[in-house]
Amino acid sequence: MSVRHKVFKSENFPKQCKKYSEHCCVPLCLASAKFNGSLSFHSFPARSDLRSQWLINIRRDQFTVSPHTKVCSRHFIPDHLIEPKTPEGRRRLTKDAVPLLFDWNGYSIQAPRLSVWERRERPADPASLEDPSTDLTVDHDYCSAPEPSSLDTSCAENEDLSREVEELRNQLHELRVQLTFGLQRFSGSDEDIRFYTRFPGYDHLMAFWWLIEPSIHKMVRVSRAKAAAKKNEDVSHSRMSGRQVLQPVDEFFLFLVHLSVGLKERDLGHRFNIHPSTVSRIISTWTNFLYTLLGSVCIRLPAFRIPRLS
Known part of the structure; x- marks a missing residue:
């Protein structure tokens, strides 16, 4: 075969390059790079523990991950996304980023539950108690009776419960006597x-x-x-x-x-x-x-x- 024939063959039959269209593997998500260019698609991490966490979060723990398996950027919070410095750059993830936003949680993260101390009501202005310049004698009512402390209240409730238990015991004894056919009845x-x-x-x-x-x-x-x-x-x-x-x-x-x-x-x-x-x-x-x-x-x-x- 001549050199001219080789050149003609390479010019008329170029090598075909297939462009792969990325899709999100999260259930209920239809995001695709073919129809949405604003989203970025990220591969699973190489760390086994972090990869397992990804699979658990997207609810596909028995899923086989391949090099083409991707998760779109809409499932990550903004703090986990690193925007590129230039428009042509590629959006990356932080080191410990995990997908958290999904269709089943409304693409939102619930606020953490407050502790008992945080949920407890407090005075509106506690700083006034520490301010020596505040005149406490103006607001003090010398005719008011002090409220019972929590210990006194607990003791009173305990006495009421003990009295109620004793009354129930007497009633139970009377019922037993009435139901029993004996001399005491x-x-x-x-x-x-x-x-x-x-x-x-x-x-x-x-x-x-x-x-x-x-x-x-x-x-x-x-x-x-x-x-x-x-x-x-x-x-x-x-x-x-x-x-x-x-x-x-x-x-x-x-x-x-x-x-x-x-x-x-x-x-x-x-x-x-x-x-x-x-x-x-x-x-x-x-x-x-x-x-x-x-x-x-x-x-x-x-x-x-x-x-x-x-």
Whole structure:
């Protein structure tokens, strides 16, 4: 091939150079260098930590960055942009610049939240308190009462809360007494005591109770007697199994209600919130106990004469 042929070939078939059009990789951003010449497009930094921060800020943490991946200048604050000295120069970024302005935050940065000390209200002119030339006696009112300090206010609130807690405890105790079918519930009504126990009133009932109460520890319960009989042991040496569901005075009240009103064991179980079999054992135990205790008391009838028939 001749030299003339080489020159002709190079002149008629020049090498084609493709010009690359830069685009912004931030989601929801349609900026392109082809249609907007005022924007500048910046590559991702070489530092791995700063590059990760860029990806997190633009919400593309799983994105693969290439040499052609760009972020436009509208996502950086003015302090991060270094304007060129000449119109032909290239706009650059500061060393630690990161994109902060996006479509989802309205291309604005929220103001930092003020601290508690900064949000607290203060006097309008605190300098007047330090100015010795200010005459404080003019504005002073000797008839005004001082405001209570925060410590006194806290103590007063604490006392009010303690009083309220005590009132709630008393109300809770009263509700428990009202919901519980026991002697304490009817202690204020002699009419109810007369109906359920056949005693004239609460005082008469308690007078009888204090007479038999010292002998309660000698009571032999039905369950204890049955356990001793199975083991062929003496009842006095056998241990009592289980624990008492009701207090002794409430057991005595249950026994009296059974005798005077004639309520069934199931009904008494619902009223006292115990099992009917427990009601049966309580009735049997108190029957044997009162029979043994009152049977040892000598009751004499007054002497009287039988009139003779004429």
